[in-house]
Amino acid sequence: MAEQHPFDVGIALEHSDDGTLRGRTDPGWNNMVGPFGGITAATLLHAIESQPDAHGAPLTLTVNFLAPIADGEFQVSARALRTNRTNQHWYAELSQDGAPKTTATAIFGIRRETWSDTELIAPDVPVPEDLPEPGTPRGVAVWIGNYDMRVIEGPYPGPDDGPSPSSLTKLWVRDRRGRTHDYAALTALCDIFYPRSYVRRAQVGPAGTISMTIYFHADSAELQSVGDDFLLGCARGNRFSNGYFDQSAELWSRSGALLATTHQLVYFKA
Template structure:
């Protein structure tokens, strides 16, 4: 990629042989241990997006974070497992020193016009321009996004009248601005920190173990959004015995649901 945007540099892959790409971690997107998981997921998806055998657009992506990604170079193996007339299944392996650190499966398809209905409406929220950008430097990757929280701000004391809750509602986009596409949507689907942070109002050793994104958006819908904000909501259903779920949604400013994400998150007592 020729783009100078930090995100494009972070997910950049160079073909080195059939189904094999080479990449390098980015200091701009470092997290507590290794790179921001959203960037890792976007890098794996990017391997399919630039593969010469790719068919259609992403419908779902499941990423399993098997171990920490060390700083430096890595390889991504992207194997098309089966291609049908309008669908395609992929196996993705990220390796360092011959060991798998991240695995993923991706489902791509050619989408056609059918009955269309949106059951999940966007929550009510003030316009993003009316909310100041959150200036917080928790980790390097936080600096790469424009966060505008409606409620559920990380590590901030809750108002006395507000009950304990795991929900966050916020506007978010790349910072500096970048036109939305499937790779950046993938990363944005993972910008919600572990919900245990909200309950404890402090850092807790934790991390995503497995994450599945369901892409509702078409490439035309993403192009229409351009550099606009997305409205994101995330919450947990249950935290129990070191693990929690996490469900997140992303809508466009005009209320179109673009992405649903589910995660399994580890946390330490």
């Protein structure tokens, strides 16, 4: 039997008799506290995708992080709230011992050809092959080891870095072991960016996403054509105040297709 890719292990769910789904945290996806938010978000999207009545492909997903997920088993429920002719609205919840830990709302839909244009301009950056391969991850967060991240601008602050007037990070990223980018993988990648406050202040400290929204622009064929190639991620903060900041980010294909735009609200201490 072929071994499952670590990403698929991370988002794996089993159907149980009461109609809910059961999953289990995977140590390979650990963050500082609980699992990487991106794998949790991907798990919730995957829960919806794998429902027999799911209709169309993801258009948007909002994930709210209510409380840390403890190591071990969790339950996921996913419920279609409304099915229209061209779209479908979902509510999903990840819980442990009956307490909700993460919630998601999603809209799935049918895409049909219309007038189209990407107004946002793709940044001009060096190709990933011209950037150094990342070293062994520093071990702060285990999940980072699952990705090959090549930072162009706005790195995770090192001991010699000083404050920066800009929180902008540009990086190339792909799965280190070559998993293709489907909607679940893209969901996880939308949460790949370390807190923008770290980049601004060159200091790490308590910080965590409390809400993340994704707008999926790529249709299935476009995603498929990207395969497991590097994606270009760009992220910046808009306003930092009173313990919270918002981040806006984009994921681009190498050929310049805007695959997803994504936004977060992050709490931080500073």
